[in-house]
Amino acid sequence: MTPRRILVVEDNPLNLKLVRDVLSFAGYDVVEAQSGEEGLRVAQQDPPDLVLMDLQLPGIDGTETLRRLRQGPLGPDVPVVAVTAFAMAEDKERASRAGFDGYVEKPISVRALPGQIEAFLGGQAD
Helix, strand or coil: CCCCEEEEECCCHHHHHHHHHHHHHCCCEEEEECCHHHHHHHHHHCCCCEEEEECCCCCCCHHHHHHHHHHCCCCCCCCEEEEECCCCHHHHHHHHHHCCCEEEECCCCCCCHHHHHHHHCCCCCC
16 A cells, blocks of 8 residues: 655754654655745645645745645645644644644654654554
């Protein structure tokens, strides 16, 4: 079975490398983007099974990128998970209202991340 494709949209190279390494080790096919605009292009060319989206991005932010992904290449069925250092309850609520399917806090837990991704995928991780 082909591995599930995860699009990681993250402008911080260290965070991007950490997530890529952890998810690749867990058996996922990881594709990357360092801006919302790049994330839109990558999703159009190579549709992912899940998107991990930093909220604070150069250019269009994560919320606007989510809106454009939903209108275009992804539609409503692909989970898009917000990733941010803002971990207050109202931030989680704001992400949920914006249409994100879930929330992962920074600093990212390398132990918890594969299980979080599997849960967002509905337990269907390969």
